[in-house]
Amino acid sequence: MDLTAVVPFYNEENYLKESVINLAGTKAAKFIFLVDDCSTDKSYEIAKSLSEQFENILLFKKNKNEGKGSCLNFVKNKISTSHVIVHDADLEQNPNDILIMFKKAKSNPTSLILGSRTIGVKKRQRKYKLLSIANIVLCKIFNLLHSSNISDISSGYLLYPTNFLNSISIEEYGFGIEVEILSKFLKLKNNIIEIPIDYIGRQYSSGKKIKLKDGINIFIKIFIYRFAT
Numbered sequence: 420m421d422l423t424a425v426v427p428f429y430n431e432e433n434y435l436k437e438s439v440i441n442l443a444g445t446k447a448a449k450f451i452f453l454v455d456d457c458s459t460d461k462s463y464e465i466a467k468s469l470s471e472q473f474e475n476i477l478l479f480k481k482n483k484n485e486g487k488g489s490c491l492n493f494v495k496n497k498i499s500t501s502h503v504i505v506h507d508a509d510l511e512q513n514p515n516d517i518l519i520m521f522k523k524a525k526s527n528p529t530s531l532i533l534g535s536r537t538i539g540v541k542k543r544q545r546k547y548k549l550l551s552i553a554n555i556v557l558c559k560i561f562n563l564l565h566s567s568n569i570s571d572i573s574s575g576y577l578l579y580p581t582n583f584l585n586s587i588s589i590e591e592y593g594f595g596i597e598v599e600i601l602s603k604f605l606k607l608k609n610n611i612i613e614i615p616i617d618y619i620g621r622q623y624s625s626g627k628k629i630k631l632k633d634g635i636n637i638f639i640k641i642f643i644y645r646f647a648t
Contacts, residue, residue: 420525421500422578424448424517427490428466428508429456435465435508442506442514443473447521449500454490455480488596492589501528504578505596512576513542513617520578520614530610531583531601533569534576539615553634557641561598564645565605569613573597573637576616579604594633595640602644 424442428435442451453466453476463480470478479494491505502524504517512534520532537554554573561572577600591599604611 420502420521420528421449422447422502422504422517422521423450423452423498423500423581424504424506424514425452425454425491425494425498426506426508427454427456427487428458428462429484430458430460430462431508432458432461432465434510435462436469438506438508438510438514439466439469439476441510442517443476445514445518447514447517448504449475450498451476452494452497453478454494456486456490457481457484486593486596488589488594488599489592491584491596492592495584495589498581498584501581502578503581503584505575507575511619513619516576516614516616517578520576520616523612523614524578527610527612529580530612531577531579531604533571533601533611533613534574534578534616535571535613536574536616536618537570538613541615542617542619544619550634557634557637560638561601561641561645564641565602567605567611569601569611571613572601572641574616577601583607583609591640591644593636595637598637598640599644602641 426439455463455466466478470476481493506514516534520534524532558572562568577597587603
């Protein structure tokens with residue numbers, strides 16, 4: 420078993436280098452795919468330097484800004500490892516948790532390992548109470564519709580088999596990608612295992628991107644992906 424970490428980024432010049440170096444330092448991923456979602460700052464130049472510095476880092480550039488899900492879709496056919504995870508470039512999550520998640524995946528190779536920001540005792544700092552409340556409400560709705568018991572449907576850390584990713588078509592280009600993946604994974608009667616992870620939220624003044632419209636989109640997509648054939 421081996422792992423590819425996909426790192427989508429858009430205008431993350433202040434965080435990208437530290438985030439990717441931290442990820443590479445864990446040695447959890449065989450390959451790291453940096454996917455530039457048409458950045459307008461110096462992010463691409465930073466990513467290019469990283470790809471030249473590390474042999475296992477590959478750089479991809481999109482020509483249109485579309486969102487996190489679009490970046491995964493852009494490189495999905497290039498993933499050759501047994502498993503895949505998306506790692507955001509914003510320093511909100513600790514890549515050392517990927518090591519713990521992948522260890523669990525090795526003993527549960529067909530399961531989806533979800534890094535939860537709500538269960539267990541880990542290092543956590545939440546900047547916006549409203550976002551936490553919204554996540555709780557959306558989780559309850561998701562679980563009610565899916566007869567599931569997932570604690571964090573909007574976690575950025577979902578680690579799953581690549582053959583599952585190749586078996587589905589990605590329709591969600593934005594922040595609803597986690598809901599789409601979870602819903603489609605559950606429909607196949609596959610097992611989801613949750614692992615507590617660290618979370619250090621950042622402020623909008625520091626580049627946090629999720630907005631009210633994204634929460635509304637996630638709410639709508641919960642229903643769409645649950646009842647889509």
